[in-house]
Amino acid sequence: MLAAAAALGIDRLDAQLLLLHALGRPGSERAWLLAHDTDTLPDTIREACERLFMRRLAGEPVAYLVGEKEFHGLGLLVDARVLVPRPDTETLVEWALHCLDGRGTPAVLDLGTGSGAIALAIAHARPDARVAAVDASAEALAVARANADRLGLTVRFAQADWLEGADGGLDLIVSNPPYIVAGDPHLAALRHEPLQALVSGADGLDDIRRIVQSAPGHLAPDGWLLLEHGYDQAEAVRQLLAGRGFVQTQSRDDLAGIARCSGGIWPGVK
Incomplete structure (x- = not known):
């Protein structure tokens, strides 16, 4: 065969x-x-x-055909209701865990959780963390909850539009939001995955703008906001963060050496 x-x-x-x-x-x-x-x-x-x-x-992803995908050492159930977790997103998880070093029982929120990959990886690595995760899709949340149950990990899930109704005083907000430009020719190769989890306006940054604008109202002083983005969006995302008042804005490279994640610290009210 x-x-x-x-x-x-x-x-x-x-x-x-x-x-x-x-x-x-x-x-x-x-x-x-x-x-x-x-x-x-x-x-x-x-x-x-x-x-x-x-x-x-x-063109169907192998993960959909076999019903699971490994992510950060965890076996996750996946199907067409959620994006397939990518190895590059493990860069975001590793950075998130580094940002939590030295913080006891940190409060973490994963936005647009999909299969729950990021939230569950953090909960697994930091059992003391208070991890919450939201998604606008009830179908995606059903997959995430099934993964949490299967893995025996505690994450508080809720259906919400990004930070709508989120708690305050968070140590970390992390997200792999939609960031592909509408009409991008690469979308054809992703046609089996949920479009709403991929596309974000004419420049791919609509959802990232919303998150950057709203996040300070939910972060504790010195809390981090970390975002995954497209291969050519790092500078634009850092500018958005700095323009909103985040400090120590920086990016991290993925496995291919591409700046795939950007983030910064919210200094609190000055």
Whole structure:
């Protein structure tokens, strides 16, 4: 089956994960798959695998096809109600955890939580943190709550439009909001994922502007706001932060060395 997938142009890792899924085995068992490379597949498994290959060729993410994605060491349930968590977003989580160093029982809010990836990763790494997460989509929140239950992690979820109704005195607000420009040609490759979680106006910054404008009303003095953004938006986001009064504005690079996240500290009322 792997040779057939290669002939179709399917990435080898993708094909291995899909074959393991068809076999009812976890994606972590790639070594098992290699050890049984010459085994004969039952027709039912072969047919199921072929259907998965065709769906992958049509552009469906592997995570949707197998129903899960690993993020920051956590196995998350995912489907078409939420974006697929990307490895680059782990940069945002690592920065968030660094910002929480030395803060006891910090209050954290994840905006636009989707699958719950960021909030759950923080809750897992900092069990003492009081983590809340919001999303405008009730369907996305259902996925996030299912992940929290599955992982046994405590996060307070709520349906809200960004910071509407959020608590004050937060040590950290973190978000991977929509940031793609409307009409961007790259959207075609993301057609299976929820558009409302991807696109944000003519320059991709509409939602980031709203968050930057509202966040100071909810942050404690010296609280951080951290935002993921597009590959070419770091300078614009830093300018928005500085213009709103944030200090120590800076960016962090993703795994490819691209400035993928920007943030700053709210100094409080001067």
